[in-house]
Amino acid sequence: xxxxxxxxxxxxxxxxxxxxxxxxxxxxxxxxxxxxxxxxxxxxxxxxxxxxxxxxxxxxxxxxxxxxxxxxxxxxxxxxxxxxxxxxxxxxxxxxxxxxxxxxxxxxxxxxxxxxxxxxxxxxxxxxxxxxxxxxxxxxxxxxxxxxxxxxxxxxxxxxxxxxxxxxxxxxxxxxxxxxxxxxxxxxxxxxxxxxxxxxxxxxxxxxxxxxxxxxxxxxxxxxxxxxxxxxxxxxxxxxxxxxxxxxxxxxxxxxxxxxxxxxxxxxxxxxxxxxxxxxxxxxxxxxxxxxxxxxxxxxxxxxxxxxxxxxxxxxxxxxxxxxxxxxxxxxxxxxxxxxxxxxxxxxxxxxxxxxxxxxxxxxxxxxxxxxxxxxxxxxxxxxxxxxxxxxxxxxxxxxxxxxxxxxxxxxxxxxxxxxxxxxxxxxxxxxxxxxxxxxxxxxxxxxxxxxxxxxxxxxxxxxxxxxxxxxxxxxxxxxxxxxxxxxxxxxxxxxxxxxxxxxxxxxxxxxxxxxxxxxxxxxxxxxxxxxxxxxxxxxxxxxxxxxxxxxxxxxxxxxxxxxxxxxxxxxxxxxxxxxxxxxxxxxxxxxxxxxxxxxxxxxxxxxxxxxxxxxxxxxxxxxxxxxxxxxxxxxxxxxxxxxxxxxxxxxxxxxxxxxxxxxxxxxxxxxxxxxxxxxxxxxxxx
DNA sequence: GCAAGGTC
Ligand SMILES: [Zn+2]
Numbered sequence: 030x031x032x033x034x035x036x037x038x039x040x041x042x043x044x045x046x047x048x049x050x051x052x053x054x055x056x057x058x059x060x061x062x063x064x065x066x067x068x069x070x071x072x073x074x075x076x077x078x079x080x081x082x083x084x085x086x087x088x089x090x091x092x093x094x095x096x097x098x099x100x101x102x103x104x105x106x107x108x109x110x111x112x113x114x115x116x117x118x119x120x121x122x123x124x125x126x127x128x129x130x131x132x133x134x135x136x137x138x139x140x141x142x143x144x145x146x147x148x149x150x151x152x153x154x155x156x157x158x159x160x161x162x163x164x165x166x167x168x169x170x171x172x173x174x175x176x177x178x179x180x181x182x183x184x185x186x187x188x189x190x191x192x193x194x195x196x197x198x199x200x201x202x203x204x205x206x207x208x209x210x211x212x213x214x215x216x217x218x219x220x221x222x223x224x225x226x227x228x229x230x231x232x233x234x235x236x237x238x239x240x241x242x243x244x245x246x247x248x249x250x251x252x253x254x255x256x257x258x259x260x261x262x263x264x265x266x267x268x269x270x271x272x273x274x275x276x277x278x279x280x281x282x283x284x285x286x287x288x289x290x291x292x293x294x295x296x297x298x299x300x301x302x303x304x305x306x307x308x309x310x311x312x313x314x315x316x317x318x319x320x321x322x323x324x325x326x327x328x329x330x331x332x333x334x335x336x337x338x339x340x341x342x343x344x345x346x347x348x349x350x351x352x353x354x355x356x357x358x359x360x361x362x363x364x365x366x367x368x369x370x371x372x373x374x375x376x377x378x379x380x381x382x383x384x385x386x387x388x389x390x391x392x393x394x395x396x397x398x399x400x401x402x403x404x405x406x407x408x409x410x411x412x413x414x415x416x417x418x419x420x421x422x423x424x425x426x427x428x429x430x431x432x433x434x435x436x437x438x439x440x441x442x443x444x445x446x447x448x449x450x451x452x453x454x455x456x457x458x459x460x461x462x463x464x465x466x467x468x469x470x471x472x473x474x475x476x477x478x479x480x481x482x483x484x485x486x487x488x489x490x491x492x493x494x495x496x497x498x499x500x501x502x503x504x505x506x507x508x509x510x511x512x513x514x515x516x517x518x519x520x521x522x523x524x525x526x527x528x529x530x531x532x533x534x535x536x537x538x539x540x541x542x543x544x545x546x547x548x549x550x551x552x553x554x555x556x557x558x559x560x561x562x563x564x565x566x567x568x569x570x571x572x573x574x575x576x577x578x579x580x581x582x583x584x585x586x587x588x589x590x591x592x593x594x595x596x597x598x599x600x601x602x603x604x605x606x607x608x609x610x611x612x613x614x615x616x617x618x619x620x621x622x623x624x625x626x627x628x629x630x631x632x633x634x635x636x637x638x639x640x641x642x643x644x645x646x647x648x649x650x651x652x653x654x655x656x657x658x659x660x661x662x663x664x665x666x667x668x669x670x671x672x673x674x675x676x677x678x679x680x681x682x683x684x685x686x687x688x689x690x691x692x693x694x695x696x697x698x699x700x701x702x703x704x705x706x707x708x709x710x711x712x713x714x715x716x
Numbered sequence: 717g718c719a720a721g722g723t724c
Contacts, residue, residue: 056723100722112717124722133724160722217721224719232718248719361724369723544720551719 048149052095052184053141053165055155058360058367059189060084060097063154066194067093078140088198094144098155102138103167104128105221114229115621117614119221121171138172145173151181153205156418159596162206163213169205181205188420190378211606212596219592219613224248226617227583230624231572237632239639245572246555249592250540250548252576252584255557255565257533258525259573262565267671268521268704269678269697272685274302278309278471279511280464282499286510289464289471295517298685302514305469310512314466316505322461325454328483330373330412331421331447334542335535337368337439340446342528344490345438349531349546355439356422364429365443369543370419373412379420381407381451387426394444397486401451409450416542423447445487452483460498466509473498520702524562537586571638575631580620653709664710671706691715 054060064073064084073086073095083096106127108118125135145151151173153165162183169177183206186197224247231245247255276291296302332340337356338349347355356368375381385407389398401407412421424444432440455478462473475498484491501507525533527549534545552558557569565573573584582588592613598604624631636642637655649658651665662669675697682688688696697703698711 098722099724102722104721105719114718131724137724156722164722213721217719220720222719226718228718244717246718250720357724541721543722548720 047090047092049092049094049147050150050152051141051145051148052093052152052154053168054095054097055161055164056099057082057097058363059154059156060095062189063194064093064095066189066191067095067198078143079136081136081140083140083144093152094148095154096141096144097137098141098164098168099134099137101160101164101167102134102141103171105217107225112229114226114233114625115618116226116229117222119218121167123171138168141168142172145177148177149180151177152184152201153181154184154186157185157187158417159209159213159216159600161418162209163217166205166207166210166213178205187418188376188378190376192378208600208602212599215599215606215610216592216596218610220249222614223583223617226621227576227580227624230621230628231575231631231635234575234624234628234632235635235639237629238636239632243556245568246551247572247576247583249583249588250534250544251551253537253539253586253589254530254534254548255552255569256573256584257530257537258552258558258563258565259570261522261524262570263667264704265521265524266704266706267667267674268702269674269707270518270520270700270702271678271681272299273297273517273519274299274514275517276302276305277511277513277515278509280314280471280473280507281510282501282507285499287473287499289473289509292470292472296514299516302516306512306514309466309469309471309509311509312466313506313508314464314471316462316501316503316507317465318461318463319501319503320461320463322459323456323479324459325456326482327454328410328450328452329446329487330410330414331375331423331450332443333371333373333412333414333416333421334368335371335414335531335545336373337422337443338531338546339528340442340490341439342526344442345435347435347438348527350527350550351435352439353543353546355433355436356443358436359429359432359440359443362429363425363427364440365425366421366423367419368422370416370422371414371542372416372419372421373414375409375411375420375423375450377408379423381409384424384426384447385451387428388424388444388448391428393441394448397445397448401448401486404451407451409447442490445490448486449483449491452486453480455482455484455493456480462498462501464507471509473501518700518702521704524564526561526563530563539586539589567638568635571635575634579624579627579631582616582620653713663713668706668710671704672710675707675710 054063064086065071067088068086069088073084076083076085083094086093086095102124103121104124104127105119106122107116108120110116123138125132151169155161155165169181182204183202184197186193228246231247235241235245274296278289278291279286280289338352341347341352359365360368385398385402388394389402422443424447429440458477458479460475464471464473474496476496478493478495484493530549531545534540540548556566557572558565576584595609599606599609650656651658651668652663653668654665656665658665659669664672679693682693694711694715698708
């Protein structure tokens with residue numbers, strides 16, 4: 030609101046000018062909250078533009094028209110040409126034009142453009158992150174026009190509480206955050222150009238020798254995600270088990286049997302195991318120490334999306350993308366807060382007490398929420414995860430209606446986790462009783478819960494595992510009533526499942542909370558991986574191996590790290606976005622030239638893998654697979670490496686069991702933990 | 717038809 034003062038000769042006239050602002054949010058729920066927070070009477074007028082809701086709020090004499098986007102309303106497309114590569118000429122176009130499945134976005138864009146009428150200023154009120162800055166910029170620039178950009182400002186907030194929103198409005202920036210916008214644009218364009226060009230290059234190479242209907246794809250996030258699966262599969266296929274021995278012992282005290290742990294969890298030689306058995310079996314031991322340690326286990330923090338996806342897989346075997354879908358439904362029904370969050374924190378502005386009061390009206394949660402309400406303070410445990418725009422996932426208190434089974438499960442998990450995060454520490458006492466038998470030590474361990482703390486709110490999602498212990502004193506003599514030793518073999522790492530692969534992507538910091546599970550779905554759709562215990566397919570394998578030669582960067586996590594560093598420089602005005610972009614394009618250009626030059630060879634190796642054919646280019650292949658044989662070996666690189674390790678590991682087996690070479694190979698061949706490549710090599714040696 | 721990122 031501007032006050033213009035005109036001082037005439039004899040009088041002073043104040044003219045108060047009301048300004049009209051168009052406020053653009055990222056999603057409908059933020060528009061509603063901002064409108065209610067900023068309207069002086071907390072009751073903004075609600076209007077409809079076609080089917081799209083918008084709000085008109087009066088704020089300190091100004092009029093705010095608040096309308097929302099639905100995420101990105103603009104996307105990248107190639108300007109001209111067909112399905113070929115290289116392609117460098119791109120432009121930003123409305124999303125609904127480029128993707129029919131997203132045609133619903135048209136009504137939102139139409140609404141924003143239609144409402145951009147007699148507006149004094151534009152306000153970008155999208156989420157407080159790079160994508161948010163770009164979403165509003167694209168709409169204003171391409172939808173409303175360049176002249177609107179000069180009147181555009183940015184409103185920044187991290188929680189959608191009235192207090193923060195009012196303050197955000199007061200601290201609105203004088204112009205858009207152009208450096209953040211540039212970083213966002215560069216990210217989109219680099220990803221598009223690398224992703225689309227390399228995907229087409231792979232697909233077209235595969236089609237050279239195959240009637241191949243499918244498309245192949247690769248990208249900055251897909252690449253490393255597939256590489257994780259590939260690497261794990263290599264280690265499983267190359268795994269050679271090692272024998273070890275384990276001691277199982279029991280004692281009996283006052284008629285009750287207790288199992289004992291031997292001092293060493295594993296023994297490396299059979300004779301060591303025999304020694305323990307001979308010296309301790311049937312003997313008596315003396316209690317020489319009783320150690321009691323009380324431990325406090327803090328409550329879990331409320332969920333971020335990754336945690337929720339992980340727990341939903343654990344408890345309901347739901348895939349991460351199904352969990353996201355269910356959580357989205359709950360969010361759109363206003364039963365839970367925004368689910369696409371990386372945060373494990375609930376800021377103090379959120380009224381936890383009020384949420385508990387609402388939850389207590391639901392009989393299912395009445396008892397627990399009333400217990401929590403009996404307290405003086407309502408501070409959820411704060412976790413590590415941070416998010417610039419959204420708090421941790423929590424119930425709103427609003428009672429859900431007509432949920433599907435999966436949504437019901439997810440809702441219950443979220444509510445109980447939220448309540449658990451408000452609980453007190455779980456207190457347990459760990460007891461370790463040391464029993465000495467002829468110089469060998471055995472441990473009798475017990476766990477006793479003293480205070481259930483937060484676990485009483487987490488219900489079936491956390492089971493207490495108490496282990497009782499006998500009444501016993503130092504110096505007491507106890508019998509070893511049973512003792513056996515068993516030979517075991519080490520096992521390879523287990524494969525990823527959709528949830529642990531999301532976790533891995535989180536740990537490696539690739540993709541975002543909203544995209545990780547979808548990208549894993551893409552790997553399945555492409556035929557790169559299969560089954561719930563994720564196994565790479567031959568197609569996935571040949572894709573990784575091709576890229577390892579021709580574009581190793583796209584399957585490396587470091588590619589993302591480098592890009593992030595460059596984007597940060599753009600954000601901080603330390604580097605010209607054009608320079609970052611042209612450097613990336615220089616790299617891409619040389620990769621694509623190289624790819625094109627070798628397209629025939631690449632196509633042949635893809636088709637050979639798929640058809641299970643040996644290579645036809647004259648070179649000899651490995652005795653047990655299609656790959657090229659090394660000069661000084663009968664195997665390819667992979668099988669040669671495996672052969673060398675089979676030789677190395679033999680020493681360990683001879684030491685542990687006194688096995689001879691052939692005996693060793695035959696045993697390995699029978700064990701389930703032995704990797705496929707290992708068995709291929711062994712079968713060849715034993716042929 | 718191909719990316720990764722938003723969100724319905
Ligand atoms: Zn081989």
